[in-house]
Amino acid sequence: MRPKNIVLGVIGFDCHSVGNKILETFFTEAGFKVHNLGVMVSQEEFINAAIETNSKAIMVSSLYGHGEIDCAGLRERCIEKGLDDILLYVGGNLVVGKTPFAQVEEKFLKMGYDRVFGPDCSLEHVAELLHQDLLSREEKED
Amino acid sequence: MRPKNIVLGVIGFDCHSVGNKILETFFTEAGFKVHNLGVMVSQEEFINAAIETNSKAIMVSSLYGHGEIDCAGLRERCIEKGLDDILLYVGGNLVVGKTPFAQVEEKFLKMGYDRVFGPDCSLEHVAELLHQDLLSREEKED
Amino acid sequence: MSFNKLDMDTFNQIREELLGTWPTGQGLELEEAIAYQKTIPESKNFAVAMQRASKEGKTLLQPRAGVALIPDHIELLKYLETEGEADLLPTTIDAYTRLNRYQEAANGIARSLEAKTSLLNGFPAVNHGVPGCRQVTEAVSKPIQVRHGTPDARLLAEITLAGGFTSFEGGGISYNIPYAKKVPLKKSIDDWRYVDRLTGIYEENGVHINREPFGPLTGTLVPPFISHAVALIEGILALREGVKSITLGYGQAGNLFQDIAAMISLRELAHEYFLREGFEDYELTTVFHQWMGGFPEDEAKAFSVISWGASVAVLSNADKVIVKSPHEAMGIPTKEANAQGLRCTRQMVSMLRDQKFLVSEDHREEIEQIKREVKCIMDAVYSLGNGDIEAGTIAAFEAGALDIPFAPSMYNHGKILPMRDNDGFIRVFNKGNLALSDDVMAYHRDKLEERAKAEGRKVSFQMVTDDIYAISKGGLVGRPR
């Protein structure tokens, strides 16, 4: 099985680079081919990278609190650009202020993200979900 | 004006002696004649001391949590022994567990205490109240 | 000089009478109790846990906790094990039981059942008896200890050791002078001799039981040399009766360097005095108590006090730390608050456990100073007793040569006044009759003069009061306002 392409990056004007470096290492070791755009990535850059690398998932980080503003509209823009079925994962400190996770999750699910993660998520668990989700997309495509 | 006699002590099987030593020093400096019974004082000992010293106020401490059990009935017993009009002040960590002070106060007022204090009370304020309360009792008596 | 263990005839005679004093004591068989103790897995043995911690350089966490009713007490302990990440469990005994007022304790149990909440400030183990204790000790998976403050703890020890507890706190001085008013020191020392002998009998029968003299005493401005002297005496008395696992304690004074000096000197002195008494076969461990005096009411500030205690415990290599909760100033903590204290401490312990403390020359000098002070006291004890440490202790307390600040007991001289110096070290302001040498006192006086000068006021009783309130009002040295 060839490693699956995924795009990784920190959205908006967010400079938090430590988690990003760890995610890159982790997903690479978990068997993905990671296209890491680093920090301060715009929605366009995410989409272009996904198209160029033929990635089936975009992993968006937002740590600095502007997640709600920065992440809105990514799903719609993906569809515009023909990425109909792309998986959108989002994680980090997604909103301003300590907020019950269920509330945050609901907000981002509504925005069209497939899965939402807090800063405490287990990366092993994320990798498993990602493998599964990608698999079931492939099956659908077949 | 002669200094007023007051009885001081820690009720029940309570060994907390530090606050008691401080209260003795404080009330003495505040102009009272303090009869300090120390720690582990029974209701009888409080009452007998009040009678013997002709004190018009009993200052009860309870720190260790059994205050609710130990303090019940003191008012009734005072009346039995003819101390009809004696002032009963109680203070310390009066109940088991961190409890909103209003709740504690209500409980001890119901038991017949005239004033109830938490561990954080300002002693200056207590001394003022005590002077006032004693004064108004005297006026009543006159 | 020579000493003997409490002989078995006397022990058995006392025992028979003792077990009759309350129904739950009746028919208690020591053989059955020993057999029962042997069924307890090693992973739940307190002595083993302490010794392992010491070897591995770990600091174990233990809260205080106890409520009136068995099911609630079990729930509480299990919560502290899981949510609190406690390494060691306590069962804190209520204050009626501590004073052998089992009838009042029964009343407290009844009223707690009615009120559906604990009206007692601890677990009335004697009233619940051996079966009740076994319910508790079997329900948990960590080693569990009896913590109390009982001048006459003989029945409590019989019942709780038979009940599966593997450690027992206290001692004839430390559980009398700070905890009682009218109990003669001779009586409490005799009664604790019984407890130590009981522990010794368990040891002789292959059951390892930990004993822990109560280090902090009144928890209020106790200079290290005073609590050290008491710890050494109680340690020696315990070893004499056959105790093998002994944990000496110390309550945080507040200044980092004094506290570390105290913990280092405590260990060194214990080995020195124990050896001198002829003991070689014992397991010595230490416990550091987070701040035992008045706490600030604000919980954020209380967390700070808890954290500071936790840091010093680890930096001083304590084998165990006794943990306070953010409710300390207000009342017995809820299980949640208790677990918060534990988790706060856990974080500190794990952040600091890898850090070695670098001791400077000046710091080493403070260690030697504490040793000099302890030597003054111990010399007096030995000489007042003509070599008999029990008689010497009783005579020393009577004379005030050994004197515990702010204690309620009438058998305590109560003349010594401690005070903080300009750096926050606890020193002696008024020595009363304390057996301190002139050069030692000169050192204390110099240090206090330094403070007086800095504050522009005379050394006075007001400073003592200010120092007592200092931490609860946010400070260490009680500066003039």
Added chain:
Amino acid sequence: MSFNKLDMDTFNQIREELLGTWPTGQGLELEEAIAYQKTIPESKNFAVAMQRASKEGKTLLQPRAGVALIPDHIELLKYLETEGEADLLPTTIDAYTRLNRYQEAANGIARSLEAKTSLLNGFPAVNHGVPGCRQVTEAVSKPIQVRHGTPDARLLAEITLAGGFTSFEGGGISYNIPYAKKVPLKKSIDDWRYVDRLTGIYEENGVHINREPFGPLTGTLVPPFISHAVALIEGILALREGVKSITLGYGQAGNLFQDIAAMISLRELAHEYFLREGFEDYELTTVFHQWMGGFPEDEAKAFSVISWGASVAVLSNADKVIVKSPHEAMGIPTKEANAQGLRCTRQMVSMLRDQKFLVSEDHREEIEQIKREVKCIMDAVYSLGNGDIEAGTIAAFEAGALDIPFAPSMYNHGKILPMRDNDGFIRVFNKGNLALSDDVMAYHRDKLEERAKAEGRKVSFQMVTDDIYAISKGGLVGRPR
């Protein structure tokens, strides 16, 4: 070599263009601003407060805080003054403003008004303009500072200094490399030269303004010598432009002895290098940042991390401590959580302020070690720039001779890998091109081998990852699980 202040013609030319870049800059008069600053009482002057703290040996408390809307921001600051007992106030700027995205900031303000809660992670001071800033600075009674992370902070400085702030954080390296991706170092250094010159102009006109390079950089495993080198460079660049009150910063590394060594060496090095550059007329103060890396989520554990930072701040005699909140791991704190962090810190600061830290010989050796490391880097900077420190800095970053771990900037080499040794000191595992001498590196390698041996694994990248997570998972050294 010689250097000149940014000349007034160039300054004015830049200024004219700058003020036109956003409506709130238009018509901003420096004379009026200076006159306004002179109306601010001395009790609210940041530079004065810092200098006084330093003289009196106090550690002042400052939180981070900023929200989108003026009334909310004022309410927040007042709460931190009263309930939080803060000595110094901040105004943390939102991340759009930091990157000069004033349009996005305007959008954030609008959406916050709608949502009736701040959707911005800070106070958009440029958008609110001089009158908005004055509303804020006039509403509070404590000295107040702008805290941000802005590579090009020229307009922000113009507006906030005119707005009555008396201290401005940041620097051309520390507010670029950890905060930006594509901003050339030359550009940010030039832009910060403008900010320093602006501050110098205020000084020359009798207005005392404090400047504070950002010490912690990425807040993640930064060895002291790296942040010290940056602090020294930014300090020198600021003094050159006429800054007089300079506060150098350092972010807690975690090991008590390394942190104290870092704070002592920072002060000593600053005086040494400043003197060498010919400066004598300046006020040097220091700031210690409580743990700047990932926090534990549990609030009880977070309190522990906050407390540890507070203790080390006081023990190391920092003039100021930047305070975290128990919400750190989760999100921008509520005002209540922020005040809790402050009160927790306050308690620690007052408990420890009287305690002198006794430095041992071994500890002094760690101080010298840091100085040797800094010297390696500074020598390289001076030599790469042929004595010109700006050019040298740019060249050093390009070559990786100066390299900040985990930084997002493409102008950072990004090859150095730091790691904790067995005691938790941050050392260098992979030096990349860092200008460290062989004997210095040999020392680091020995220390890391010690850890590898203790853990029974090879020195590896996995250790770095483990170290990054360590504190948030409860630990300091990331031990194998």
